[in-house]
Amino acid sequence: MLSQKTRYAIRALQHLADQYGQGPVPLTDIAETQKIPAKFLTVILSELSREGLVDTQRGRDGGYWLALSPIDISYGDIVRLTRGSLALTPCASRFAHETCANCLPESECRLHRLMLRVRDETARVLDGISLAEPVPLDVE
Amino acid sequence: MLSQKTRYAIRALQHLADQYGQGPVPLTDIAETQKIPAKFLTVILSELSREGLVDTQRGRDGGYWLALSPIDISYGDIVRLTRGSLALTPCASRFAHETCANCLPESECRLHRLMLRVRDETARVLDGISLAEPVPLDVE
DNA sequence: GGTAATTCTATTATTATAGTAGACAATAGA
DNA sequence: TCTATTGTCTACTATAATAATAGAATTACC
Numbered sequence: 001m002l003s004q005k006t007r008y009a010i011r012a013l014q015h016l017a018d019q020y021g022q023g024p025v026p027l028t029d030i031a032e033t034q035k036i037p038a039k040f041l042t043v044i045l046s047e048l049s050r051e052g053l054v055d056t057q058r059g060r061d062g063g064y065w066l067a068l069s070p071i072d073i074s075y076g077d078i079v080r081l082t083r084g085s086l087a088l089t090p091c092a093s094r095f096a097h098e099t100c101a102n103c104l105p106e107s108e109c110r111l112h113r114l115m116l117r118v119r120d121e122t123a124r125v126l127d128g129i130s131l132a133e134p135v136p137l138d139v140e
Numbered sequence: 141m142l143s144q145k146t147r148y149a150i151r152a153l154q155h156l157a158d159q160y161g162q163g164p165v166p167l168t169d170i171a172e173t174q175k176i177p178a179k180f181l182t183v184i185l186s187e188l189s190r191e192g193l194v195d196t197q198r199g200r201d202g203g204y205w206l207a208l209s210p211i212d213i214s215y216g217d218i219v220r221l222t223r224g225s226l227a228l229t230p231c232a233s234r235f236a237h238e239t240c241a242n243c244l245p246e247s248e249c250r251l252h253r254l255m256l257r258v259r260d261e262t263a264r265v266l267d268g269i270s271l272a273e274p275v276p277l278d279v280e
Numbered sequence: 281g282g283t284a285a286t287t288c289t290a291t292t293a294t295t296a297t298a299g300t301a302g303a304c305a306a307t308a309g310a
Numbered sequence: 311t312c313t314a315t316t317g318t319c320t321a322c323t324a325t326a327a328t329a330a331t332a333g334a335a336t337t338a339c340c
Contacts, residue, residue, distance in 0.1 A: 004240075035242050036242065075254060103147070103175065109151075110274070114266070115142075129254065
């Protein structure tokens with residue numbers, strides 16, 4: 001499961017994508033339209049800013065905006081940044097691989113091979129869509 | 141991420157699949173070959189038994205065995221039983237749907253639509269492989 | 281200087297997770 | 311029938327992650 005925080009982060013970024021090119025968006029705007037607790041959103045946006053995904057300006061008329069064009073930010077990027085990995089097990093992460101606790105050696109672990117496949121399918125979906133695109137309804 | 145407990149459950153079931161048709165497998169066998177803390181495994185196997193996935197016998201020469209043929213247990217089934225859902229958000233579960241806390245209405249939530257697609261791809265992989273099959277190395 | 285905004289450091293409450301303890305119940309075989 | 315062996319159940323505990331808040335500090339425009 002994605003954490004509540006990751007879900008908030010994604011919706012906040014979607015909101016900023018909608019306002020892209022229109023100057024700084026104040027935090028309270030995002031919090032209200034996206035139903036995110038304002039104080040918690042400060043934590044989230046500060047992190048996204050430290051990670052270089054959003055730029056900020058303090059003071060009057062300040063706020064947040066995307067540091068990159070929406071088309072250059074994929075959902076896969078966001079999940080990797082906020083959650084660390086797309087995978088369902090530590091051993092199945094391609095960018096943040098870790099060996100699972102109390103597991104067999106990976107070469108013998110059948111779960112490992114399966115989780116790699118799930119990760120790759122997830123990546124195919126999430127890396128294939130950017131913040132610029134409306135999310136298609138379904139695959140056929 | 142799958143919890144440690146879910147990972148243990150899957151490996152335990154794989155072990156039972158390997159011994160299918162050969163009588164009860166004692167818990168300590170599973171614990172040792174799969175590197176699972178024995179006491180914790182009792183909790184896990186008791187749950188799997190209550191859910192009808194394994195049958196058990198107590199007493200001498202007792203143990204655990206799969207209640208169904210390995211080919212009739214898919215990885216999707218196991219994850220749904222132990223974790224509740226294949227989805228990455230509560231709203232994207234098809235069998236255990238819940239609305240996400242502090243979210244927009246689902247019809248307006250772009251994340252919802254995206255998570256449904258990820259769930260469906262995950263299901264395609266996990267429902268397509270049963271405990272009877274060796275896990276293929278990769279898709280091309 | 282005042283106001284509106286972000287930023288930073290700490291703290292808290294709640295929940296989930298991982299694992300353990302120990303008494304109890306059943307079974308097969310000697 | 312005794313006993314060793316094996317699973318079952320209830321309860322408990324420790325740790326970590328999560329979600330969220332508090333409040334002071336900083337910045338920038340007017």
